[in-house]
Amino acid sequence: MSLILIGPPGAWAPEVAEELSQRWQVPSADTDAAICALAGRGVADIAVRETGAALRELERNVALALLDDLGGATEERILALGSGCLGNAASDGDFAPVREKLSVLRTEGHSVVYLSGDAPTLLRRLRLDGPHPASVFAPRRVFFTQLAARREIYRACADAEISTDDVEVKDVADAVERYYRQHSERQ
Numbered sequence: 001m002s003l004i005l006i007g008p009p010g011a012w013a014p015e016v017a018e019e020l021s022q023r024w025q026v027p028s029a030d031t032d033a034a035i036c037a038l039a040g041r042g043v044a045d046i047a048v049r050e051t052g053a054a055l056r057e058l059e060r061n062v063a064l065a066l067l068d069d070l071g072g073a074t075e076e077r078i079l080a081l082g083s084g085c086l087g088n089a090a091s092d093g094d095f096a097p098v099r100e101k102l103s104v105l106r107t108e109g110h111s112v113v114y115l116s117g118d119a120p121t122l123l124r125r126l127r128l129d130g131p132h133p134a135s136v137f138a139p140r141r142v143f144f145t146q147l148a149a150r151r152e153i154y155r156a157c158a159d160a161e162i163s164t165d166d167v168e169v170k171d172v173a174d175a176v177e178r179y180y181r182q183h184s185e186r187q
Helices: 013-024 031-039 043-049 052-071 093-107 119-125 139-157 169-186
Strands: 003-006 028-030 078-080 111-116 160-163
Touching: 003 013, 003 169, 013 028, 013 078, 013 169, 028 031, 031 043, 031 052, 031 078, 043 052, 052 078, 052 093, 093 111, 093 139, 111 139, 111 169, 119 139, 160 169
Parallel strands: 003 078, 003 111, 028 078, 111 160
Antiparallel strands: none
């Protein structure tokens, strides 16, 4: 079975996926990295140059493709699902297919772990904790809005929640590994 990591920006889903991939010697994927490879540019550049709808469509399609790949895999794999891939609310129909696919994978025995963090920790990791001049994008306001909107979606879609507060990537990977091994033994 496979492991899927979800959570807000700064919760280290891609970093934990990579750490576990190296430990376990299994393939890992990251939706944000796949989006960048497909588009040929960074997520921030895509967000600035494309419409919100175009970015959401790209995010949804990449997430579904990677989840489909997990569903058909015979070997263990790890996927870091981007923070927006589940949508902004349970009523967000654009990402309902992703949440539905995740639900199917959970019933098939794949593990979904929500990596959480408090706002000060996540802001510090994203370097949004210091003074910033007012900007067009108001990054902290967007972050707080998304964090509040998505927290319940993450919890509803996950088998377990692991805090990333006051620890390092290795510590989070250790906690995820303990959970995953216990969950896998019960399958």
